[in-house]
Amino acid sequence: MHSPKRSPVPWSECCARSSLESGERVRFLCAVEPDVGPEQGNIVTIPVGYIDSCFSAKNGTPRQPSVCRLSRARLTINKSVFNNPEHCLMGLEQFSHIWILFIFHKNGHLSCKAKVQPPRLNGAKTGVFSTRSPHRPNAIGLTLAKLEKIEGGTIYLSGIDMIRGTPVLDIKPYILEYDSPQNADLSANTYNEQGGKLESKYSQELVNVADNWEAPNNLQSSKAWPCQNQDPFYASDSPVSKNNQDKCLGHENSSKTKLGKAECIVQRVDITSTMNESKRSQPVAVTDTYLSQDTGSTTEGGSSMSIQHEQCSEFQPLQEQHQPAGDNFTLSSSVPPWIKNSSVATLQVRFTPHSEMEINQFKAAGSADAAKSFRYCRSPEEMKHVIITILAADPRSVYRRKQCQDRLFYFTVDTAHITCWFSEGFAEVLQVKPLEAS
Numbered sequence: 001m002h003s004p005k006r007s008p009v010p011w012s013e014c015c016a017r018s019s020l021e022s023g024e025r026v027r028f029l030c031a032v033e034p035d036v037g038p039e040q041g042n043i044v045t046i047p048v049g050y051i052d053s054c055f056s057a058k059n060g061t062p063r064q065p066s067v068c069r070l071s072r073a074r075l076t077i078n079k080s081v082f083n084n085p086e087h088c089l090m091g092l093e094q095f096s097h098i099w100i101l102f103i104f105h106k107n108g109h110l111s112c113k114a115k116v117q118p119p120r121l122n123g124a125k126t127g128v129f130s131t132r133s134p135h136r137p138n139a140i141g142l143t144l145a146k147l148e149k150i151e152g153g154t155i156y157l158s159g160i161d162m163i164r165g166t167p168v169l170d171i172k173p174y175i176l177e178y179d180s181p182q183n184a185d186l187s188a189n190t191y192n193e194q195g196g197k198l199e200s201k202y203s204q205e206l207v208n209v210a211d212n213w214e215a216p217n218n219l220q221s222s223k224a225w226p227c228q229n230q231d232p233f234y235a236s237d238s239p240v241s242k243n244n245q246d247k248c249l250g251h252e253n254s255s256k257t258k259l260g261k262a263e264c265i266v267q268r269v270d271i272t273s274t275m276n277e278s279k280r281s282q283p284v285a286v287t288d289t290y291l292s293q294d295t296g297s298t299t300e301g302g303s304s305m306s307i308q309h310e311q312c313s314e315f316q317p318l319q320e321q322h323q324p325a326g327d328n329f330t331l332s333s334s335v336p337p338w339i340k341n342s343s344v345a346t347l348q349v350r351f352t353p354h355s356e357m358e359i360n361q362f363k364a365a366g367s368a369d370a371a372k373s374f375r376y377c378r379s380p381e382e383m384k385h386v387i388i389t390i391l392a393a394d395p396r397s398v399y400r401r402k403q404c405q406d407r408l409f410y411f412t413v414d415t416a417h418i419t420c421w422f423s424e425g426f427a428e429v430l431q432v433k434p435l436e437a438s
């Protein structure tokens with residue numbers, strides 16, 4: 001006999017009965033509603049550890065890691081999650097920065113509003129998802145921290161904005177190549193059916209399409225993905241940006257000599273663009289002049305935010321400390337070599353004449369034949385580009401790559417079902433059928 005399905009417990013009720021302390025909220029929800037699983041967005045979380053930070057209260061804690069590079073913390077992996085915590089940290093020391101996902105356990109209440117007032121908007125409201133407000137439907141925070149060193153099961157961090165006791169849900173390496181929109185697929189690894197690189201004109205057209213589709217309003221006019229100084233993400237989340245701010249703070253350091261030319265340019269634009277017009281011609285070596293003026297601005301959740309130019313009297317160069325991955329006072333992030341030079345080769349991608357013809361039969365969205373219409377792609381060329389980039393990166397699992405090389409490989413893109421096969425150094429698309437017909 002079926003027991004009647006219980007109705008989900010509203011957040012407000014959970015709120016009244018549960019605590020955000022120690023990350024218990026989600027666990028509590030699952031305990032109350034055991035039938036409600038990940039498909040409904042409910043998971044059991046067990047904090048992998050707790051932050052021991054130089055900040056004990058919300059007041060005065062930096063609003064973003066980029067505000068104060070010298071804010072330090074320790075994160076010790078919970079032994080109840082892994083018997084040997086040091087095992088789960090293996091390899092992490094090769095990254096200079098890590099993402100930390102955590103619970104805003106001291107929000108005090110779970111109510112969240114659709115519009116919030118970020119401090120930098122000075123009273124004006126904006127949608128919660130355009131901000132980094134702690135008050136959001138699921139009180140999850142995301143911080144990009146500098147990894148100073150790892151000792152046993154403890155990670156030493158700097159550049160953090162979390163208070164002591166913050167439950168940490170997850171840790172992920174920061175990988176510029178994956179985590180920055182400027183490294184979108186449009187720049188590399190794309191081959192035409194003859195195995196050559198896509199022509200630049202073709203790529204450029206696709207870049208323009210991508211711009212229209214994805215770029216924020218203020219970037220619509222740009223021809224390619226925004227360079228770093230224009231990138232709204234860059235301002236608060238990028239280690240380079242963080243360092244720019246250190247420069248604003250007058251924290252000159254040895255990294256200057258490590259700067260590549262492009263980074264130098266970015267840095268100059270980045271800083272000077274935040275200054276008054278009269279200051280735009282200032283040279284790259286931005287130091288205390290700007291420090292005292294507190295005129296720099298960056299974005300926090302889409303709103304304009306002045307950098308808090310606190311005079312960090314406790315400033316101690318971090319060179320003396322462990323510098324992961326040979327990073328000598330970070331201006332850019334570093335990753336282990338296998339990220340950039342994977343032993344998995346980039347594949348050339350070919351289409352049989354038949355599959356190419358099949359792609360060309362797809363129509364623009366909204367055409368009469370729904371089964372043969374795209375829903376997301378805007379043209380057969382765009383569909384082709386998506387397929388090329390997916391296959392060029394070799395989407396097969398290690399098992400399939402090694403044990404079942406000669407098996408056909410199937411996947412779907414938009415309304416198309418794609419069949420292909422792989423051989424040494426290439427993938428060939430054999431068939432592209434409308435999903436319903438496959």
Ligand SMILES: C[S@@+](CC[C@H](N)C(=O)[O-])C[C@H]1O[C@@H](n2cnc3c(N)ncnc32)[C@H](O)[C@@H]1O
Nearest residue numbers: 058061062063104105106132141142162163166
């Ligand atoms: C604006 S949030 C941004 C956090 C994260 N970088 C993000 O974007 O999700 C940072 C502020 O959250 C507050 N905060 C930090 N840790 C917290 C915690 N465990 N519970 C509640 N509030 C916290 C502090 O006042 C800090 O200034």
